Amino acid sequence: METIANLNGTILPLSEARVPVLDRGFLFGDAVYEGLHLGRGRIRFLEDHLARLRRSLAELAITGVDLDRLRERLEETVQASGCQEAFIYIQISRGVGPRRSHAFPDQCTPTELIFVEEFRDPFADARQHGGRAVTFADWRWRRCDIKTVNLLGNVLAAQFAREQGALEAILIRDDGTVTEGTRTSVFGVVAGQVRTYPQSPAILPGVTRGFVLRLVRDLGLPLEERPLQRDELPRLEECFFTGTTAEVLPIVSIDGRPVGEGQVGPMTRRLQAEFRRRVDD
Numbered sequence: 160m161e162t163i164a165n166l167n168g169t170i171l172p173l174s175e176a177r178v179p180v181l182d183r184g185f186l187f188g189d190a191v192y193e194g195l196h197l198g199r200g201r202i203r204f205l206e207d208h209l210a211r212l213r214r215s216l217a218e219l220a221i222t223g224v225d226l227d228r229l230r231e232r233l234e235e236t237v238q239a240s241g242c243q244e245a246f247i248y249i250q251i252s253r254g255v256g257p258r259r260s261h262a263f264p265d266q267c268t269p270t271e272l273i274f275v276e277e278f279r280d281p282f283a284d285a286r287q288h289g290g291r292a293v294t295f296a297d298w299r300w301r302r303c304d305i306k307t308v309n310l311l312g313n314v315l316a317a318q319f320a321r322e323q324g325a326l327e328a329i330l331i332r333d334d335g336t337v338t339e340g341t342r343t344s345v346f347g348v349v350a351g352q353v354r355t356y357p358q359s360p361a362i363l364p365g366v367t368r369g370f371v372l373r374l375v376r377d378l379g380l381p382l383e384e385r386p387l388q389r390d391e392l393p394r395l396e397e398c399f400f401t402g403t404t405a406e407v408l409p410i411v412s413i414d415g416r417p418v419g420e421g422q423v424g425p426m427t428r429r430l431q432a433e434f435r436r437r438v439d440d
Contacts, residue, residue, distance in 0.1 A: 164274040165236040173274045182270055184252030186259055188309040190270075191215035196403050197237060197245040197278070203403075203438060205230075207366045211306060212249065218305045221253050224269050233273055240275035246404065248274050250308065282326075282405055286431065289411030289423045290326035292398070294389070295319050297330035297338050304360045313341040327400060329413065332361075335389040343400035343408065344368035347387050348419075348426055351396070357384035367401045374433050380426060397424030407431045 164173040184190035193212050196203045209226055216224055229249070237247065254267040282290070299312035316328040320341070327340045338356055339345050344365040346355045353375050356362050375382045387395075396419045398410040407430050409423040418424075 160241070160277050162274055162276045163236055163240040164272065165232050166272050167270065168232060170236060170239050173276075176272065176274075178252075178270055178272075179255045181257075181259065182252055182255050183264075183267070184250065184270060184308060187261070188307065189219070189221075190250055190252035190308045191219060191221065191306055192248065192250040192308055193306065194403050195247040195249070197242060197247055197275070198438065200243045202233075202237070202247065204366045204370065207369065211364060211366060212251075215306045216251065218302070219253075219307070220263070221251065221269055223254075223267075224251055224271065229271060229273075232271070236273045236275050240277075242275055242277050244278045246276045246278045248272075248276070278404070280404070282408055285326055286406065286408055287423075289409040289418075289421075291324065291412040292327050292329050292340075292400075292410045293320050293323045293325045293414055294331050294392070295328040297332045299330070302360050303338070303362055304358075304364055306363060317341040326408070327405075327410075329392075331389050337387040337389065337392070338362050339365075340400050340402075343402040343405050344371075345387070346371070346399050346401065347391070347395045348397035348424060349387070349391060349395060352381040352383055353426065354383050354385055354387055356386045365401060367403055367406065371401045371407060371430060371434065374430055374437070378429060378433060380429075395419065397427050399427045399430070407434050 162173040164171055164176045166176045193208045195208050250272045252270045254269045256264040256267055295316040316330060320328040327343055329340055329345055330338045337345060339362045346353055358364055392413050393416055398418045400408045409427045411418050411421050
């Protein structure tokens with residue numbers, strides 16, 4: 160099935176979509192994005208994704224984007240794709256400037272791209288049996304709460320994980336603080352308590368992360384939003400990642416060492432089951 164795109168309101172095959180060289184997303188990474196999951200023909204957490212997109216645009220002062228129109232284009236593109244299970248990508252750049260200049264152009268029309276790609280779940284086996292992770296230095300900029308396309312630090316970490324045969328990399332600051340994954344949020348269970356980094360500019364406000372935090376509270380599981388430290392990783396009883404396509408993804412090995420007993424733990428299983436129950440309703 161060919162991937163369908165919508166570029167500035169025109170629906171076409173993704174392979175035919177083109178943007179000018181002077182687009183600021185290409186030249187400077189001056190752009191924001193969202194990744195969404197279409198499951199059983201429904202877009203999961205659409206309002207949360209649009210709210211985060213609105214915030215990202217505001218933080219970068221990208222103006223001139225009509226989110227109601229974008230929603231219409233999104234729905235039209237999903238319909239044109241014919242998909243029931245898909246990954247949806249939205250990217251908005253500041254647009255095309257008259258020349259390459261670091262400062263914002265005086266007038267610029269944002270470039271809006273949407274594409275809908277048939278989804279084949281890469282995490283199905285790991286969700287059942289658990290996956291491997293490795294640690295990597297967090298080299299990213301200091302505004303990770305804005306979902307921009309400036310992802311080189313994430314890319315290098317993800318490539319390292321692939322070369323090590325791992326699903327994901329856990330990013331760690333110079334002081335030993337665990338922040339998040341390259342495309343996921345990180346949760347650990349320490350002394351029977353769920354732990355994760357508190358919301359701040361150091362991490363992305365993950366949509367699935369927020370949903371899972373609500374599940375943790377609804378299930379009455381002990382929770383503390385406090386950073387994990389590198390030296391705590393060997394003592395984790397459980398570990399799991401959350402993300403748009405990862406959902407609730409158990410991790411049973413970090414840097415070659417087993418997490419807990421080396422199998423998916425009971426808290427992770429409860430959260431997986433509750434996640435599936437709610438999103439499938």
